[in-house]
Amino acid sequence: MNAIDIRPATTSVYGAVQFGYLLVESPRLGKWKRFAAEGIGMAIAEDAPGLLAFRTDGHARRLVVRKRDREDLALGWQIASPDALDLILRRLSDRGVAVEAVAGDEAALRGVARYWRFLGPKRQIYELFVEAKRSDEAPKVLGRGFVTGERGLGHVAISTRRPDAMIAFWREIFDAKISDFIEDRVGGVNLRIAFLRVNPRHHSIAVAATVGLAMDPFATKIQHVEMQAASLDDVGAAYRRCRALGVKIAMAVGQHPNDRDVSFYAVSPSGFYFELGWSAAEGEDIESWPQTTHRGISVWGHKPQDQTLGDKLAQVRNGLTSLFRKEYSPLQG
Template sequence: MLARSLGYVAVASPDAKQWLEFGPEVLGMQAVEADAGTVLLRMDDTDHRIAVHHGERNRMLYAGWDVGSEDALDAAGELLRERGIAFETGTDEERAARGVLGFLAIEDPSGLRHELFYGQKVVPGSFQPGRPMSRFITGPQGLGHLVLATPDLKRSDRFLQGVLGFKKSDEIYTFIDLWFYHCNPRHHSLALTPMPGVRGLHHVMVEVAEFDDVGIAYDLCMSRKIPLSMTLGRHVNDRMVSFYVRTPGGFDLEYGWGAVTVDDETWTVAQYDRPSVWGHQMVAQTPPGALEAVTT
């Protein structure tokens, strides 16, 4: 398995500066304004977990997957060469911007960029949440999960399992079909949903350690009239209690608590005919704005 956890994700948005308020005051993250209008969101003592760069439109730029070590990154490069998969090596400037020691970048079948990295910068004891809260569940489980839209579900599935080494967690078939994948005990670090002619970032999930943190964030969204995409509910597969909010970056953010973890020795892949046990009523009438049309 190449990927061990989701280390970071980067997006572009014309409203990047709005994260300076939305990230700390609503989500409880720490926001740092970097050069060229970039806002870095911190969830723990790592350099950053989410980077929002100023751009003309909302879109995903890249996702970073921790492989664990320099030797593992070298082995990943050899594997990619053997399979004839093109990749780029991160420059000194790019490594510094991401806060890592090294990375290789590849494209998935949808044309989305994934970076395999090692050596994420950590400053112990440095994280300062933007408001009182417990903590974000990160560490070996990574920052959370991504859900990506793909025009070709089967090709993307082969890439995730055959190249990046993810394992299938389960599948949901309902008004939106979803396939879920894990690379550590987190139920899923990545999920795919098929959208013909469309690719991009549907949502990012972050998990907190206490249920009250979810309730407080929910109240803040309601009082500030921040648009929700889905109301509070509990998912049927990972058992997460969460809600979905539309972010200043156009994509949705799932803010949740209480997910189950995966033990590969005992886990059985299942399929479900609904996404939630209760709740998660649709609110937004339009799809996330970080999706883009592609020619397939």
Template sequence: MNTSASVFGNVHLGYIVIETDRFADWRRFGTDAIGMHHDALSRDLMRFRLDETECRFLLRRGPAEDVVTTGWHIDDHASFEQIEARIRVHGVPVVEGTAEEAQLRGVERLLRFPGPKGITQEIYTTPVTSSAPLQMLASGFVTGDSGMGHVALTSTKPAQIRGYFNTVFDARLTDYIDETISGVKLKIRFLRVNERHHSIAVAATRGLPLDPIRTRVQHLNIQAATLDDVAQSYQRVHELGFNMALSVGQHTNDKELSYYAQTPSGFEWEVGWNPIVIDESTWEPSTMQGISIWGHLPVGQTITDKLAQFRDGARSLARPENTVPALSGAGIPDD
């Protein structure tokens, strides 16, 4: 097996597994606010759909209040086996998911292996589609060749996380953003595995080994089909009493227009529209100043919220961050 041939372009973010005890709040948030399709499986399991794929978000009952797994759709068996071989050759354990686990995720078969920040990574080749019509408030969401959105993390070891996703998926650096928030300087790295501007974003505090976020992920992103979908879901989030993290704005790098709501589990949920699609023949990484062209202003944030965030950051000093060293190596130095 040639493990060096690139799998870039054959990898797509396919599903997310969230562990929560707040099922009633999540159902209202997902269906009534964001506008997704909901399927109740049992008292302890439910799913959200965005398209014909049977599962995009699997919620299972548990105490984490966090994302616990990301699932990656691999286009073909050759790329799937190549990724598996890469992980095994580095001595990292690979476990085949059970038939029940595959069924819950709406896939025919999956492999599981450790990922950065304790987020399990899973890969699969064949998603199961549903013939049941979508019942959702949104007109639709953009998935397809770009995958279903992106995951954003905060990290004290961003080079190692970039190294991990380069080793496993041949992720490419799209660009950087330098941002200062409340006097804290951040550097954000944006990584792509296909034509989507980024499927993974990694934010790090510059000069301080602090992670100010309690949860494993800082936010999840899904892409709405229309600008009206963004505006209407923004209004529903407000009307239903869910917390808004950032108001509507437009990003400097991918040009996506979006807002950020706070989920019942505490991490943020970005609903965006119309990000740019990368042209591999012309794209060159660059560094931009500031995350937004306009908007994305904090909503309802108090000094108490800020103090809590700094407390979380201080706690992170005593909490070692696992980047799966066998797959991240020494990391990739910044360009």
């Protein structure tokens, strides 16, 4: 008798992947506490020596900041079921990507029982988990709070010198779909940004690349992280609180053409930008949107606010030094 080919029913993990948590390592815990709680309006879940945790919804923690001498971060991705996780792990294993399963204190720190860790594109730490610890208590956020649910925590934008490899990684491992593209000229370079979705959120990942000479003008591991506010008032209130706290604003309030988010970009204490946005496209079905290329990152606003000449020179310097670095891809080495 022939052996029966036992294949799992799951063949796609589209819709089963959400941005779950952000773990930041930073020496600047005092600044993070003020920024996240008093500026953005997240609820403090833990405030211990060397450790901060914040909530935005029913999850026990969504942002964890741990004291370390060097800046680093890990992206936590929630997978909807053990079957979907198995499929993702098998895809990684088929491609020779080493995955480490972690439980215990490190998992508890992230608000999960266990997670699976591997090096993603640009040697960024990716962590997969299925179940997050939840809290029955309503999070004491400022304003009306944050939009999460089946769309996850928000989105992450990453700059890359190998956009094709990064997009292929997201499509092959996570069955990501391309929502649309934006092209614009920013700071003297032409940028093309691909917006990838893995669930009903317009994008959970944005992949930004220069057109022509492949440069990476950002020294931080991610260019920005975004969370979605429940109301436009919340965006305005957070903007005013950040200004009052003296938080540097990279770009003032404006609106994107694709997800129609009205947002501002603050400079987080770790240097990457933090976008807080409210979606004017709430309730629309992303699956029916045309896949177009928009010209211009913003339909209005997003004007540079507290960026100095020094900041711009640093981006040019980062871009030039990136030319001499090899960027890692888990699929293509």
